[in-house]
Amino acid sequence: MACKYKITTVKALLAITLSGLLGSAQAAVNTKQEGVLSIGSDLTWAPYDYLVDGEAAGFDADLMKHMAASLGLKTKTEDTRFASLILGLTGHHYDVIASALYITPERAKQINYIPYLKTGGSLMTLKGSEFMPQTKKDLCGKKVASLKGAAWVPALHKLSAGYCAENKLGSITVQEYPSSPLAAQALLSRAADVQFDDAAVSQMMVDQTKGRLQITSKEILEPVIIGLGVAKGNDSLLAALTSALEEQKKNGNYQALLKKYNLQEPSAEEIAAAYKG
Structure with missing residues (x-):
């Protein structure tokens, strides 16, 4: 009986100590x-x-x-x-x-x-597409669907006029849409070759289309x-x-x-x- 009492007492003391520590930690946080x-x-x-x-x-x-x-x-x-x-x-x-x-x-x-x-940005194509772009330079000669006014749009225009033109790889055609779902619809209907969108938004589009789209880029672009x-x-x-x-x-x-x-x-x-x- 004494042994049981001691164990119970120790548990109670531990509980009080932990409670006190938690209370101290909370008190130190100014919310x-x-x-x-x-x-x-x-x-x-x-x-x-x-x-x-x-x-x-x-x-x-x-x-x-x-x-x-x-x-x-x-x-x-x-x-x-x-x-x-x-x-x-x-x-x-x-x-x-x-x-x-x-x-x-x-x-x-x-x-x-x-x-x-x-x-930053990720690149998406149709699931099973042979076109698997990894970087912005891979977009030369392609139709790119994007949210209107996205931060990477000016960079794509600059890349198209510079690198793509200098290497005779074809210009980048940027197609801007009012929303990411509309840009994804352009990709699904094959009106665009690739979609350039926010990394987390891209994952959401993949999930919502039940795998009809795929993210092909490995690194975040324009971070x-x-x-x-x-x-x-x-x-x-x-x-x-x-x-x-x-x-x-x-x-x-x-x-x-x-x-x-x-x-x-x-x-x-x-x-x-x-x-x-």
């Missing part, structure tokens, strides 16, 4: 609402940030739930239009921005970043680096979230999400370049 990590996100850009049955979904929502849980916090997302995200953060409407926010030198003067993601945004001065939250991200890398959750969304982890060199612009 707007106790026990809650408030997130500013523009929930209009699938598959990074969007709504499903009134709840935040996408890469950022998935990652933030994992990170918050490791800090003993719940998540609450404030749907905010992209142009107002930084203003909302500096005005303390939420604790952190998680909204596929590109790192730029101008933004880095206003907020602190936690770099966590590399995105950009994305970071979480934390208000300057909130050093405790910055440190806590940085630690939480590292924990997700160690336990494999982060890598699983990268694979699911066809995204990549940025290198130290790429992060440094993003800060320099």
Whole structure:
């Protein structure tokens, strides 16, 4: 009986100690609402940030739930239009921005970043196509479907007028569409040879067309680096979230999400370049 009492006592003491440690860790995290990590996100850009049955979904929502849980916090997302995200953060409407926010030198003067993601473009063709482009140079002489106004469109025009013309490989015909699904439809109907789209959007198109499309490029093209945004001065939250991200890398959750969304982890060199612009 005494032995059982001792074991029970030890278990109780361990529980109290762990509870105390968790409480201390939570107390060290400076959030707007106790026990809650408030997130500013523009929930209009699938598959990074969007709504499903009134709840935040996408890469950022998935990652933030994992990170918050490791800090003993719940998540609450404030749907905010992209142009107002930084203003909302500096005005303390939420604790952190998680909204596929590109790192730029101008933004880095206003907020602190936690770099966590590399995105950019991927190339897609019809499943089974003999045309398997890997780089932009492979697009010479081809019809390329793209979202209207995408960042890589000027680069394709420049490549066409330069490299393609100089090597007599044929010009790149860029066909711009109002949305990614419409660009994909052009590819499916063979009105285009290839689709150039955001890496995660490309994976979403492959999934939604049930494998009728395939991603052929191995590396992300025209890469950009994305970071979480934390208000300057909130050093405790910055440190806590940085630690939480590292924990997700160690336990494999982060890598699983990268694979699911066809995204990549940025290198130290790429992060440094993003800060320099």
